[in-house]
Amino acid sequence: MLDAKLLRSDLETVAEKLKIRGYTLDVETIQALEAQRKEFQAKAQTLQAERNSRSKGIGKAKAQGEDIAPLLAEVESLKSQLEAAEKSSEEVQAKLHEIYSSIPNIPHESTPAGLEEEDNVEIRKWGTPADYDFEVKDHVDLTEARGWYDNDAAVKITSGRFSVLKGPLAKMQRALTQFMLDTHAENGYEEVYVPYLVNQDSLRGTGQLPKFEADLYKISKNEEHDTSDRDLYLIPTAEVPITNLVRDEILEESALPLKFVGHTPCFRSEAGSYGRDTRGLIRQHQFEKVEMVQVVHPEKSLEALEELTGHAEIILQKLGLPYRLMALCGGDIGFSAAKTYDLEVWLPGQSAYREISSCSSFEDFQARRLMARFRSGQGKPQLVHTLNGSGLAVGRTLVAVLENYQNADGSVTVPEVLRPYMGGVETI
RNA sequence: GGAGACGUGGCCGAGAGGCUGAAGGCGCUCCCCUGCUAAGGGAGUAUAGGGUUUGUAGCUCUAUCGAGGGUUCGAAUCCCUCCGUCUCCGCCA
Numbered sequence A: 001m002l003d004a005k006l007l008r009s010d011l012e013t014v015a016e017k018l019k020i021r022g023y024t025l026d027v028e029t030i031q032a033l034e035a036q037r038k039e040f041q042a043k044a045q046t047l048q049a050e051r052n053s054r055s056k057g058i059g060k061a062k063a064q065g066e067d068i069a070p071l072l073a074e075v076e077s078l079k080s081q082l083e084a085a086e087k088s089s090e091e092v093q094a095k096l097h098e099i100y101s102s103i104p105n106i107p108h109e110s111t112p113a114g115l116e117e118e119d120n121v122e123i124r125k126w127g128t129p130a131d132y133d134f135e136v137k138d139h140v141d142l143t144e145a146r147g148w149y150d151n152d153a154a155v156k157i158t159s160g161r162f163s164v165l166k167g168p169l170a171k172m173q174r175a176l177t178q179f180m181l182d183t184h185a186e187n188g189y190e191e192v193y194v195p196y197l198v199n200q201d202s203l204r205g206t207g208q209l210p211k212f213e214a215d216l217y218k219i220s221k222n223e224e225h226d227t228s229d230r231d232l233y234l235i236p237t238a239e240v241p242i243t244n245l246v247r248d249e250i251l252e253e254s255a256l257p258l259k260f261v262g263h264t265p266c267f268r269s270e271a272g273s274y275g276r277d278t279r280g281l282i283r284q285h286q287f288e289k290v291e292m293v294q295v296v297h298p299e300k301s302l303e304a305l306e307e308l309t310g311h312a313e314i315i316l317q318k319l320g321l322p323y324r325l326m327a328l329c330g331g332d333i334g335f336s337a338a339k340t341y342d343l344e345v346w347l348p349g350q351s352a353y354r355e356i357s358s359c360s361s362f363e364d365f366q367a368r369r370l371m372a373r374f375r376s377g378q379g380k381p382q383l384v385h386t387l388n389g390s391g392l393a394v395g396r397t398l399v400a401v402l403e404n405y406q407n408a409d410g411s412v413t414v415p416e417v418l419r420p421y422m423g424g425v426e427t428i
Numbered sequence B: 001g002g003a004g005a006c007g008u009g010g011c012c013g014a015g016a017g018g019c020u021g022a023a024g025g026c027g028c029u030c031c032c033c034u035g036c037u038a039a040g041g042g043a044g045u046a047u048a049g050g051g052u053u054u055g056u057a058g059c060u061c062u063a064u065c066g067a068g069g070g071u072u073c074g075a076a077u078c079c080c081u082c083c084g085u086c087u088c089c090g091c092c093a
Helices: A004-009 A011-021 A027-063 A069-101 A139-144 A151-157 A167-186 A200-206 A239-246 A298-319 A365-370 A394-404 A416-422
Strands: A121-126 A190-192 A197-199 A232-234 A250-252 A258-267 A286-296 A323-327 A339-347 A352-363 A373-375 A385-393
Touching: A004 A011, A011 A027, A027 A069, A121 A298, A139 A394, A167 A190, A167 A258, A167 A286, A167 A298, A167 A385, A167 A394, A167 A416, A197 A200, A197 A239, A200 A239, A200 A365, A239 A258, A239 A286, A239 A365, A239 A385, A286 A298, A286 A394, A298 A323, A298 A339, A298 A352, A298 A385, A298 A394, A298 A416, A323 A352, A339 A394, A352 A365, A352 A394, A365 A385, A385 A394
Parallel strands: A190 A258, A250 A373
Antiparallel strands: A121 A323, A197 A232, A258 A286, A286 A385, A323 A339, A339 A352, A352 A385
16 A cells, blocks of 8 residues: 555655556545545544544533533534534545555556566576487476376365375475475575465555455355354465554564564465466466565665575575566556566477576555564654565476476486485486 | 453553543653762654645644444444454364
8 A cells, every 4th residue: 555645745756656557646636535535534533533632621520510511512413414514524535545545555656667568677697508419398297297297186175276196296385385484594584484364454465455356265154163253264475464563563663674574375376377378387376485575664675685685595596596576567566566577497398498486575555554563762653665475386496496407218307405305316 | 263351652551431642651753960880850742634834844624443334412431243363162173
């Protein structure tokens, strides 16, 4: 959520900056509603003040044994006026809140202009895709025949877009997870274990709600056994539970930056994604991801994004996987992000670079909704800046390892850094 | 899951319809006193939003005593629902 004060004082500038991401702000509607808000809110507050002071008067008169009947009659007429004023005030504020909740973050000035994926800017490349003197297979062909990847079983158990991994493949996914967590811990991240189901407040805090409910799996309660009226959702990313650790918190300035890393499964309903990447492990309703989250001082968020992105790159470098770093353009960054770098790994099976990590700075956009603040000196609490990045998407990393390390005979060499996590095995 | 108790500011803890945005204590900040690794005295110390304003200053209004709703001229205080904590029982990895 953007700063309401900024929206009131400098709406035109905000509208201008949002054009960079192809978003058109309805300036006239907002201005009209703001004018109403101001009028109704002021009126309601004046009436409340009136009622409060008169009610106090009644209390004092009663204490002195005076007749309070005439005073009561006076206040009576206030009541209906106040109720009406409060109602209009609440209605306008609810409308404004809905509009404000649906406005995306303002892109950072260093975010490249452009609306299409083609407008993303390549920052650097690392590694060189290998030349294979045999016909390369994709990860499905490499694993299905050996019984390690079983789509049919997943369909039987659940439905499409889920997968069953077996044997060395399942083990390698676990090895990758362990390797990533350990590496990030060495770089100063505190490992956290968090719930996979979250409430609505958490999803609002990080910006998935209210706009993107369709992408989420909602857990409906069993009425017979659960009288709670709270719906829970499966997390689409560990960003949600981890970033919400600081919701409603006022941190000490000295506690910043906070750096967390966690591994969770992620659940995405991804309506509309059918037809893209229908084969294999690239796009699933359930996948594993290691996520880094940083909570930093507002002046440090830009350099923190570079650092965090670097931490994701280290994983790819240690695994020896060729990749490129892309700065996403205004039209391609997510709703809550001010600036985003994507890491794209080389997949020989597709002869293409594919996204394997997304690292974003949200500046104070999430923090405002989260009420995540810090106290510096004697001053008022200020909003922190939040960042996160995949470090990495484990399922896609598994695909990348399989395809980049494949041999002519269909076996796969285990990258050296992974061997300690796989009992020293050198090939699978 | 069953029964009972409870949820107040950074922390502890009073308050049981009006004089309570909230006593008292601890902690913290500032000032004074004191020459010694201590103590004493004084002041201050929640958050959000609105209005005013060149102003993240000041003034002022509103809201907030787990959350939401209700009763009332008036609710931390009464009623309802939910969330959470603790104790005992049950169940379970």
